[in-house]
Amino acid sequence: MRFKDVFSIIGPAMVGPSSSHTAGAARIGRVGRQLFGRMPKSVEVTFYGSFAATYQGHGTDRAIIGGLLDFTTDDQRLPQSLSLAAEVGMEVTFRSGTGLFPHPNTVKLRLYGDEPEEKLTLIGVSIGGGNIEIVDIDGFSVKLTGTYPTILIRHMDWLGVLANVTEVIRKWEVNIGHMSLDRKQRSGEALTVLELDAAAEHLLLHDLGDLPAVHAVTEINLDAGP
Structure with a gap:
């Protein structure tokens, strides 16, 4: 992992409690939002490893959905993101996955729009300090950190x-x-x-x-x- 500056090691300005489980998750969600190009109509969120075990207590579910609402890691609305998503019509489903996964903090997002062809799948991992890697987009193996444009x-x-x-x-x-x-x-x-x-x-x-x-x-x- 390459760090852009000392703040990439310490972690970003954020709404807690965890840089890995909250800030990193919000960044993964926001990558999904920017890739999809708009707010999805519905989203299926599958957590793996540590994410699956602790996502409710650490606010990972709210962080992911906050990112999909285009909230940054320090947006004070993050704790209310699930209710805000419901208000704007985003349908959200959470699942705990099993099997092989690339990192203990792994999440798979399936995003859907209004039309059948409007869909996107991505797999992201939160590797600490708010840093992330997107490792799969629609079945393509990639490395996208979000650190740079x-x-x-x-x-x-x-x-x-x-x-x-x-x-x-x-x-x-x-x-x-x-x-x-x-x-x-x-x-x-x-x-x-x-x-x-x-x-x-x-x-x-x-x-x-x-x-x-x-x-x-x-x-x-x-x-x-x-």
Whole structure:
């Protein structure tokens, strides 16, 4: 795990009680919100390991839903997030999962919109001090920490796609701090995750979206306000 600064080690400004079980969970939920692009109509939350054993007492359930409502880790509304979600029509289901999981503090989110095709699945882990890693998005193996501004690009696994992507990034003079890529099969669907040293300009995102073989471009920036 790479730390951006001393506050990444100490933990973020937050509504407690736990940086791992509350702040980290809120950040995972907020990544889900930004990936989905809006508040989901319904969400299924499956907790694993330590999360499954203690999520009610540590407020992990409220933190996850607060993140999906786009609350930051220090938002004073976090303790009331379940009732607030009900007020705005978000249907929430909590489950405790069993079996293999990547970390003791693991959660799987399944988000749904109004239409059948509007759905998203992600798996996130809270690794301490409010720090997180998203390790799976819709079956793609990824590494997304939320520490830096991040771009996710869904595209076909075709020759030259990454070269085109990096050329656009170079043109806009933004440095890539970390890149991960996974694909479903050769020449099939792929997902590239780029952690950047600076937030992406809107026109940079537009240029990436115009590239051949690119289906969708999404920006994650947990430092940005709701």
